[in-house]
Amino acid sequence: MKNILVIVGSGMKNGNTYHLAKSFADGAKEKGNEVHLVLLGNKNIHGCINCQQCQRDHHCHIQDDMQNLYSLFLKCDVLVFASPLYFWSLSSMVKAFIDRLYAISTRDEYPFKETVLLMTCGSKSSYAFDQPLAFYHFLNKQLKWKSLGVVLAGGCKGKVGEKHLDQEKYNEAYRLGNRMG
Numbered sequence: 001m002k003n004i005l006v007i008v009g010s011g012m013k014n015g016n017t018y019h020l021a022k023s024f025a026d027g028a029k030e031k032g033n034e035v036h037l038v039l040l041g042n043k044n045i046h047g048c049i050n051c052q053q054c055q056r057d058h059h060c061h062i063q064d065d066m067q068n069l070y071s072l073f074l075k076c077d078v079l080v081f082a083s084p085l086y087f088w089s090l091s092s093m094v095k096a097f098i099d100r101l102y103a104i105s106t107r108d109e110y111p112f113k114e115t116v117l118l119m120t121c122g123s124k125s126s127y128a129f130d131q132p133l134a135f136y137h138f139l140n141k142q143l144k145w146k147s148l149g150v151v152l153a154g155g156c157k158g159k160v161g162e163k164h165l166d167q168e169k170y171n172e173a174y175r176l177g178n179r180m181g
């Protein structure tokens, strides 16, 4: 059984990214894994300001909702990044979360994690996710983390607040969740 932290970097509580992440979480729970799904849209997480106090004191001095997420991060075996594509990148909510992990590093060493990337976007183009996908693999390589899989759901168009996701993408995320543990 694994401890899985799913970070959803969308402001839409019922949006495409949440539903893709929820499918993954359901698949993982079905196999007895412990899953914590966190909606960053409900949180106040400031970007890292490079004050460097964390490198001296070993904790982040910015008092916001990230303080509650550090313990979840440290406990998890699998870290799942779920993000809408914003201007061909990860959303700033996910990026702020990643940048704030700097506070738990010592000499640029990070605790080992297995990772997953789940993304949604409006475009159906084959290259829409190239930039965040490259970043995700680069991050894993640099931090010596291991990717367990990726689900990329393009063509998510429609009215704000309604989910617009191919059933096949839900199934793909569920199956990937099912393979955890």
Ligand SMILES: Cc1cc2nc3c(=O)[nH]c(=O)nc-3n(C[C@H](O)[C@H](O)[C@H](O)COP(=O)(O)O)c2cc1C
Residues within 6 Å of the ligand: 010, 011, 012, 014, 015, 016, 017, 018, 084, 085, 086, 087, 088, 089, 120, 121, 122, 123, 124, 128, 156, 157
């Ligand atoms: C600020 C912003 C930027 C976006 N940039 C892109 C983009 O670069 N390419 C794209 O295909 N879709 C883009 N989209 C569309 C979203 O990626 C897409 O609708 C996504 O499924 C929204 O997820 P959500 O329902 O979880 O919010 C953008 C949406 C917003 C709000």
